[in-house]
Amino acid sequence: RLQRRWEESANFPGSEDLFDRADERYVWNKQMVLPLSSQAGVSTRWFSPILSGFVQMLDFHPPNAPSTGSSPPLALLLIARRSCRRAGTRYNARGVDDDGETGNWVEIEQLVKLRRPIAGKDGTVGPGWVSLVQVRGSAPIFWEQNSQLQGVVLTRGSHLGAVAFAKHHEWLKAEYGDVFYVNLLSQSMAKQETEGI
Numbered sequence: 059r060l061q062r063r064w065e066e067s068a069n070f071p072g073s074e075d076l077f078d079r080a081d082e083r084y085v086w087n088k089q090m091v092l093p094l095s096s097q098a099g100v101s102t103r104w105f106s107p108i109l110s111g112f113v114q115m116l117d118f119h120p121p122n123a124p125s126t127g128s129s130p131p132l133a134l135l136l137i138a139r140r141s142c143r144r145a146g147t148r149y150n151a152r153g154v155d156d157d158g159e160t161g162n163w164v165e166i167e168q169l170v171k172l173r174r175p176i177a178g179k180d181g182t183v184g185p186g187w188v189s190l191v192q193v194r195g196s197a198p199i200f201w202e203q204n205s206q207l208q209g210v211v212l213t214r215g216s217h218l219g220a221v222a223f224a225k226h227h228e229w230l231k232a233e234y235g236d237v238f239y240v241n242l243l244s245q246s247m248a249k250q251e252t253e254g255i
Contacts, residue, residue: 075102076103076105076107077091077102077105077107078102083141083142084107084140084141085142087105109139109140110139110140110145112138113135115133115136116133117132118131131172131173131174132173133173134170134171135167135168135169136168138164139164141159141163141164144160144161145162146162153196153201154198154200154222154226157222158198158225158227158228160195162194163196164194164195166191166194167189167190168192169188171187172188198222198226198227200213200218200222
């Protein structure tokens with residue numbers, strides 16, 4: 059993802075307008091900036107996009123590795139950003155909407171920088187970056203749940219749900235490529251009784 063964003067930024071040569079380059083799905087202050095920037099003589103270059111997320115980078119020292127005095131062989135970088143669309147508290151932003159946007163969407167990219175070649179069973183790897191992107195959001199069907207004590211309520215039929223899910227899936231494929239889904243809904247009997255799952 060970072061590499062692709064870097065390549066896409068080449069489409070804005072010399073542009074210092076961060077609003078032009080930012081992915082609007084993650085820009086939290088867009089609704090505040092647009093009325094101001096639509097005034098004569100005001101540019102979005104005067105504003106910085108605000109994102110909700112997390113970034114951390116750590117050097118990784120493998121256990122029992124000899125100290126060479128040089129930089130550690132691995133750097134770990136974690137970047138997470140939360141979508142401003144359909145964000146909300148647990149019981150107020152659930153399911154999917156007509157545009158295929160799911161509640162509480164988060165994109166997480168985990169990157170590992172190999173600073174020097176590492177020998178493996180299949181040969182030598184590195185130096186360079188390795189990346190894994192994970193995304194998470196509410197289950198992409200029309201549903202709601204008012205509290206933990208009440209069950210899940212499907213708010214629309216399967217046909218409308220299939221249309222919204224198809225939009226969601228097509229966007230995922232266009233944005234990230236092949237997709238692997240993981241069901242994180244609870245399978246415990248207690249959850250089935252209280253949440254109707």
